[in-house]
Amino acid sequence: MPGQEFLVRGWTDTGSGPWQVGVIADREKGTILRVGPADEIVDLPGREKAEYGASLRILPGDVNAHSHPEQSLYTGLVDPSWDLPTWCRNTIYRHSVELAPEHVYLGCCRAFAHMLLLGVTTAAVSFYCHNRRKNELDREVIRAAKDTGIRLYFGRMHYDLVSPEAYPEKRASQESYFETIPEYEAGFRELFAEVGCDLLVAVAPALHSFHANTLEAVASGIRLGEETDRLVQFHLSEDRGDVSLCLGQFGMRPVEVLDALVRSGRVAGLSVLLASDGIWTNDREKALMALHGIRLVLNPRMNRRVKAGRADLPAYMERKIPLFLGTDGEASNEDLSIEGERRFLAEAFPDVDPAAIQDLGRGDFPFPHCPVGRLVPGAGADLKIVGPSGVRDVYVGGNLVVQNGRLLKLDLSRDVETPLKALLSDW
Template structure:
């Protein structure tokens, strides 16, 4: 058992409370105990560790393809469909299972160092993905890709996911959740999507899907069905547990469909901006009651795995698109990256510092210029400094399930230099 003590604790509860001179208790099972003011804390038998700065929950990245660290920088100036068809899909066809593991190792290290303790991944080679994440000590929701494109057998991919869940369950490890990852309505037919949705529903598994990311990607589906959400509703896909990535081009009717079916959205403002896909209607989604979390997308389309950057972009683009400087506050976007991401996944065990949840904790250093005004400023001022001025560079220590996986900015379980070197050799080979 350990007690973490800091000048500021941000539980990321619904009110985004700022606790001063507070503690976070971690039990022997890696779960959180008491979280609150030091002065009223119960007696604690374990060691007390005092940390300067801010303690907050580990961030939740609700949409990523992290093995694409080895593809970072490729085709960086192309729109989505050309980028996929001309650059990414050909390069991915050359990746070996070992390449994917190397890319995921690097991605997991990058995310942990940035304060992201849970990522939602859609990619291939699940065994290698899981091995990489467990090696770094991270947490992952994995939807192995199901796609009907050249070189891929969608039915075999689907059956492998179902067999894995049937044998080991949706949660084969306390840090791993298995989901279904059908890519999109433009890489799978309505009949194929229906089959995947039925498999996911029958196992109460989360289904991950790209929806309406750009205007050109699913024009045929829009012509035939009016919109992608209407198509998905028509075939019954929205009736299960669904996390729709991007969801940029949605009408009022589409948003209402998501709200009615309790579909969650992974909002990826950085990737959407870089690929000129558009600006998602975040304020409208939230006003309709749609659960929304933040995602980085893949590190070849963003090109980093940094939710601090996504927080700022989400807030700035929401304000710009509505011409309303109060559209999203600092507190709003902080909650998107933490409790909002957990809610989007339907998880009540991560994303918030409260008793019973996993002790996924981030220690933010406050010695940088962002906090020159100190920590005694009013709560609103403190949150503004954290969200608008601080960043991934200020993350110093990270715990996942009570285990310290980052100490003084370096991973504790793997050698970062070796991880980067191995991933670099993959990139060099692909470019040769």
């Protein structure tokens, strides 16, 4: 019906140059109905429309495929010179045990608002700060996504290891994240059923890492992803510690351990894994990732800033491993811009085809109700309108959520920054 449809007309970029295009979105389903030459798409009575001039570009909204939005709480506390252990000690291990619902909600509102203003329309979140509150804090992440208007792929993350040798603050934090496998599965299933078929929110199982999960938890999480047809987020070889851990415990490197789960029949496959970082994988591991269809999210600016290392982009591209881009948390990065990640990679890898780098993160991200990240029929109607001065307008599911560089669903200063300043005054 025309009343449910919305037409966006303007210019987009193609391999052969600018193209004047019309995009028809179905607001009820939140998807793109048609993309075609602007002069072939006629106006219909009752159909709303927006038209943009030749100085602007209609582009698919970006997918931030790995983020920790609650960490935006820590942006005022960090020193850019910190390495990863120092960063963790002074942020999450100092304060995460204190997180109450208002901390999580406002921190995530800050992160999601900043993402939208930078043209990010989908946030894949890895959230492990359950703090012995079952799903109470998880619901605050979802509430923040709905109140800002971003599309949310919510990974309810499992954490089931506590380091006996950890310093007191780290141990207390790990204990607050800890859930047994039955506790985790019950919490996940409750939230999964609660959210149901929301068009803009999807709940998925997620795993933290080999240093925060038992092998049985890893296998259980992968099986849960297979059962629910959801991608399972997992930190893979972000630092050398996970390599040393796996070699010490299993006599194999991390991806070899995952491969052994398949060979032993403990999991059917690994294609549900959405790994992140992948810095310390060797050639055999990369070959196994390609064999098993593991997707990988690169977080290059964060990895550089916390001195974790650098993922071998050309090697992953050579093996045609599906690649996405993420920012991790705002407090361990310069900002939450996916375009910023592309620019960084272009400078870091001058021998890689610039067009290939510009395509990174623009493939179909398999959001359950519709793929997102591309300007094609059937994809999510998530658009960013970009001009010489940056992002102007943003649409999510066909609905305008940023107009002229301003959020429409909340006032960032009044609704987020002012209460956050009061809330964090004693940090």
